[in-house]
Amino acid sequence: MAKNKAVFFDRDGVINVDLSYVYKKEDFRFYDDFFPCVTHFKKQGYKLVVVTNQSGIERGYYTIKDFLSLSSYMQDYMQERLGFRFDRIYFCPLLHDTIRRKPASGMIIQAMNDLDLDLSKSCLVGDRLTDIMAAKNAGITKRYLLCRDKKHENSAELDKGEYTLIHTLDDFLPNN
Template sequence: MDLKAVFFDRDGVVNKDFGYVYKQEDFIFLEGIFEVLEFFKKRGYLLILVTNQSGIGMGYYTIEDFKELSQYMQKEIKKRLRFNFDGIYFCPHTAQEECLCRKPNPGMIQKAIKDFKINVSESILIGDRIRDIEAAHHAGIKYKILLQNAVYQEDIKTLTKENIEYCFQAKYLKEIVNIISNEVR
């Protein structure tokens, strides 16, 4: 049987987005993220991180910096919840490189779908940018949640008609629990 998954964007969803976060001291978990992770874990979802990390391609930090920070993140989540992300996928390229992994392209999500044999029709993506929602749409992920935090506040209305189906807006992470309880059977 195929597994269902929740795909999480990182900066602005898991942690505060200060732009090109790569140091431990700048990695601040957002209010409500642990509750959301636990909610989905209890319901049998895989937890997958998919993150654009163009700071690597720009030379602001290295792949090793990113991996070290990921280890820190995983360790901190595990301390609180006794589990953590099942998979972490990142794109190190700049927008100019026109790769297939950088969101809004679906490459990272598609790779995870293959690696874990994920059923897209039962899966969810949570992001704070329209490009996250578009990447999910391109990969066939059914449910999309646009988190409208203080940094970007991108509007769901800028999505095309076909993308907007099963796309929900949440102002706070904790709202996601209600949305999914009501919308996903």
């Protein structure tokens, strides 16, 4: 049986506007370009996976229950609007390095095992270099750095060959 392919999305800054430590549904705003993007990949048979660092939990800004409540809201909103939801949402609540916290690849490897994924057929879009490094560490070769505000355009922290720079999720779609 053929393994599945997936699109891995970071959450804050990719799926939703990053307002720093978002945990209330009143503060959560999907980016408009997220819906056509996720719909395209769902139609192409990709599993849809969120991998997100949530250090606000360990910092005491919000609880795991708060995070799970917002995740449930996201899933319900997508189901109502699009007719589907994320296949999985993985998060790391810790502030310090662990095997799960990006740039480590633990969340991606867990998804690979849980969803029977072929990472060579998968891709990741994130807005931080730690997202790109997590994908690289897991063996994902299609890595996209979303730079909505141009903050990474002249970054020397990571070789430009390590990722494709995009400015909107529309740029992530084929033929754009």
